[in-house]
Amino acid sequence: MHFLDQAKIFVRSGAGGPGAVSFRREKFIEYGGPDGGNGGKGGDIIFEAIAGLNTLIDFRYTQHFRAPRGSGGSGSNRTGAGGEDLVIKVPIGTQILADDDERTLLADLTKEGQRIVFLRGGDGGRGNATYKTSTNRAPRQHGTGWPSEEAWVWLRLKLLADAGLVGLPNAGKSTFINAVTNAQAKVGEYAFTTTRPQLGVVRHKQREFVIADIPGLIEGAADGAGIGDRFLGHIERCRVLLHLIDANDEDVATSYRIVRDELEAYGAGLSEKPVVIALNKIDTLDDELIAALSAELEEASGAQVIPLSGAAGTGVDWVLDQLLEVIGPNENRAADESFEDGEEPVQWSPV
Numbered sequence: 385m386h387f388l389d390q391a392k393i394f395v396r397s398g399a400g401g402p403g404a405v406s407f408r409r410e411k412f413i414e415y416g417g418p419d420g421g422n423g424g425k426g427g428d429i430i431f432e433a434i435a436g437l438n439t440l441i442d443f444r445y446t447q448h449f450r451a452p453r454g455s456g457g458s459g460s461n462r463t464g465a466g467g468e469d470l471v472i473k474v475p476i477g478t479q480i481l482a483d484d485d486e487r488t489l490l491a492d493l494t495k496e497g498q499r500i501v502f503l504r505g506g507d508g509g510r511g512n513a514t515y516k517t518s519t520n521r522a523p524r525q526h527g528t529g530w531p532s533e534e535a536w537v538w539l540r541l542k543l544l545a546d547a548g549l550v551g552l553p554n555a556g557k558s559t560f561i562n563a564v565t566n567a568q569a570k571v572g573e574y575a576f577t578t579t580r581p582q583l584g585v586v587r588h589k590q591r592e593f594v595i596a597d598i599p600g601l602i603e604g605a606a607d608g609a610g611i612g613d614r615f616l617g618h619i620e621r622c623r624v625l626l627h628l629i630d631a632n633d634e635d636v637a638t639s640y641r642i643v644r645d646e647l648e649a650y651g652a653g654l655s656e657k658p659v660v661i662a663l664n665k666i667d668t669l670d671d672e673l674i675a676a677l678s679a680e681l682e683e684a685s686g687a688q689v690i691p692l693s694g695a696a697g698t699g700v701d702w703v704l705d706q707l708l709e710v711i712g713p714n715e716n717r718a719a720d721e722s723f724e725d726g727e728e729p730v731q732w733s734p735v
């Protein structure tokens with residue numbers, strides 16, 4: 385499965401069907417007036433957030449979405465059939481942005497099953513049966529149906545995970561996520577094996593939370609170096625970060641600081657998020673060295689450091705305990721965050 389976190393699409397609702405002008409002598413006797421029915425309503429464009437989707441890749445292949453128009457009304461006062469609504473399914477965490485310079489936020493789909501009627505289909509035009517007339521002449525005008533609405537918009541996916549993994553390339557993030565979740569992240573001996581974010585569900589002590597691994601950060605990532613800051617956006621909504629530092633690095637304090645600097649440079653509150661720090665790959669070291677490196681890291685970070693080996697399983701429970709403590713009860717999970725808690729969406733009003 386390929387990963388895509390931005391896509392530009394075109395959406396158009398259905399126009400309303402025209403109202404009918406109909407006037408028949410026998411119907412006139414039956415109804416006492418003109419009998420042209422109203423046109424049907426055009427289909428709406430609706431976005432729906434669904435679980436199990438973690439990419440916008442489908443929008444690379446399908447970029448145009450048009451809801452059908454309503455059918456015309458007909459004689460005997462028959463209303464035309466409505467055009468069916470077009471439901472566009474997107475991953476949870478998808479934002480809809482205007483195609484303007486500011487990329488104005490129009491809607492934010494943060495909950496499973498959340499639906500937004502984005503463009504309304506046009507109402508059907510009035511048939512002449514609805515015009516009050518006592519003459520046996522058809523009224524001079526009838527409704528042509530309301531027009532459709534259309535827009536180019538950007539979809540932007542910001543994954544909703546409770547915990548976000550950060551660390552330099554090769555710190556052992558994929559190995560860790562594979563050890564604690566159902567994800568099957570690629571593990572490589574070289575840096576940047578991970579080229580797209582990975583999401584996995586952790587089940588620990590009868591609790592469940594989602595953890596995201598984003599591609600390795602390097603110095604300058606926030607300014608676009610390496611894979612750049614593209615993926616940092618995916619951890620903006622995490623409650624807690626897990627920062628892994630490879631114990632085999634030449635200078636663990638420097639490794640720590642490079643990532644902290646990137647988080648700070650990126651902004652968006654990333655550097656203020658609660659963080660759990662772990663010295664990883666301790667299976668390669670003796671106890672004395674583990675103690676010395678942990679102390680060094682604790683001094684650099686001013687926080688507790690957990691010795692960890694994602695590969696051997698040492699310290700994994702401790703790390704998960706700490707993450708859960710910050711994430712809190714299940715009701716607080718990021719994916720369940722209510723619409724009101726997040727950024728206020730700007731009301732979308734097409735012109």
Ligand SMILES: Nc1nc2c(ncn2[C@@H]2O[C@H](COP(=O)(O)OP(=O)(O)OP(=O)(O)O)[C@@H](O)[C@H]2O)c(=O)[nH]1
Nearest residue numbers: 554555556557558559572575576577578600694695
């Ligand atoms: N000894 C030891 N090696 C580990 C451990 N965790 C990961 N490794 C090794 O470190 C290398 C990098 O591991 P990954 O899990 O791919 O690291 P990553 O941080 O996801 O790397 P990127 O995808 O490049 O960001 C691999 O060769 C792993 O086998 C560990 O706990 N102990």
